[in-house]
Amino acid sequence: MAVHDHGDHVHPDHEGHAVHDAHAPVDDLDHYQPESLLMEQALRELLIEQGVFSAEDIQRQIDLTESRTPALGARIIARAWVDPAFRAALLEDAKPALGGAFELDLANTPELTVLENTEGLHHVVCCTLCSCYPRNILGIPPAWYKSREYRSRVVIEPRSVLKEFGTELPSQREIRVVDSTADMRYLVIPLRPAGTEGWDEERLSALVTRDSMIGVSQALAP
Amino acid sequence: MSGAPSPAPLAAGTAVQVRTGAPLTHCRTPQYLRGKRGVVLRALGRYPNPEELAYHRPGMPPLTLYQVEFDAAEVWGERLHEAPYRITADIFEHWLEPAGLPAAAAHDMGASHGRA
Known part of the structure; x- marks a missing residue:
């Protein structure tokens, strides 16, 4: 796994996931877990495969969330x-x-x-x-x-x-x-x-x- | 499940006490408010029991959810280090009981509550 060196600490490089909000007054200690991303992906693919919902449904929900x-x-x-x-x-x-x-x-x-x-x-x-x-x-x-x-x-x-x-x-x-x-x-x-x-x-x-x-x-x- | 649903919602201003106990299963009652006394601000409606929903059970009948207000001094005691303020949290009816019961009589939700 690639890591960035921030001098005093390192943390995993996960593209597009800003762990630190520049606005935050406090450090976010809940570091992102790559395992959870894999788990989400596996679960999502399984649910689509089983016909519980479609990829299109997910995209529609993302669009709706992003419109708010x-x-x-x-x-x-x-x-x-x-x-x-x-x-x-x-x-x-x-x-x-x-x-x-x-x-x-x-x-x-x-x-x-x-x-x-x-x-x-x-x-x-x-x-x-x-x-x-x-x-x-x-x-x-x-x-x-x-x-x-x-x-x-x-x-x-x-x-x-x-x-x-x-x-x-x-x-x-x-x-x-x-x-x-x-x-x-x-x-x-x-x-x-x-x-x-x-x-x-x-x-x-x-x-x-x-x-x-x-x-x-x-x-x-x- | 302990605590039968109440027939009519508690009125605003009713003094309540959050039950104690530490179930190992999912629940929406924050640890820091357990055993604390507060006042009902309002009833927020009835919702399926999240302690059942978490285990893929229907959570029926729905339970009344209350917005309950607490004084910071009641919640934190000697740990309070700021000017007085208030905290509200949304607590389901089966976690609330009338305030003012002696500690020995207060109902403990126990460690096994919510388990099948």
Whole structure:
């Protein structure tokens, strides 16, 4: 197996699999296991051979997943900022609200709850058990979200973790760490930045980052 | 399976305690919350039991899932080294019991729970 020498450490070369996210505040200790790739390939080929699903089905699912990106999430958040009725519907029952307003087919995707950050309460989402993430809206989670460090630290020292993401909250703002441990997925509406009064949705959506919808960051300042 | 499904979901604000125990089989109740006391924020609906689904069983009848909120001080005790905050986690009904039971009476899910 080819390895790269990084000076202080080496790790396997696996094309296209970035173990380190340049954005990550913490090292990802869960090094990629080539054996699991072989296992996935063997299982996939067997399932196709047995007619459980086709290669085309897999490709369709990959296309669908890749069509869901933080840009979609940003449009949703911007709409929620400017349209109080949509925001209320989104907070009340997210999937029907999104199905109606964004024509998203969320029928065969996990349940979704949208949480609103306010001046008094900040939500930050994690999954301590694995990597549960609102993929039906945001697509593939960032590598750091799945790292053992993020998952184990955010529930015991959220303010320190947020600080490493450059997020310093006022001391009086309460933090609620949302551990998505089962069938529900969570998406955060970040606080709308000050100084954006009168902005339209498109302009606002440029301020909404992926990380602000996870809750490790706030929306960008204008 | 221990813990029969409850007929009506617990109301928001109900004080609960997560059961203790360490099943060797798949479950969705994080270790760090076992035995901890919290409050029901809301019922999230009913879902097939993941402890059964993991072993290719139907997981029926579905169980009510709750978003439960915990104080960090309750969860971490003396290990807490930041200003107070709250944690929520989604816990299935059979892992919850009324809060305030003496430790001896608290139901232990045991090490064999979920096995065929």
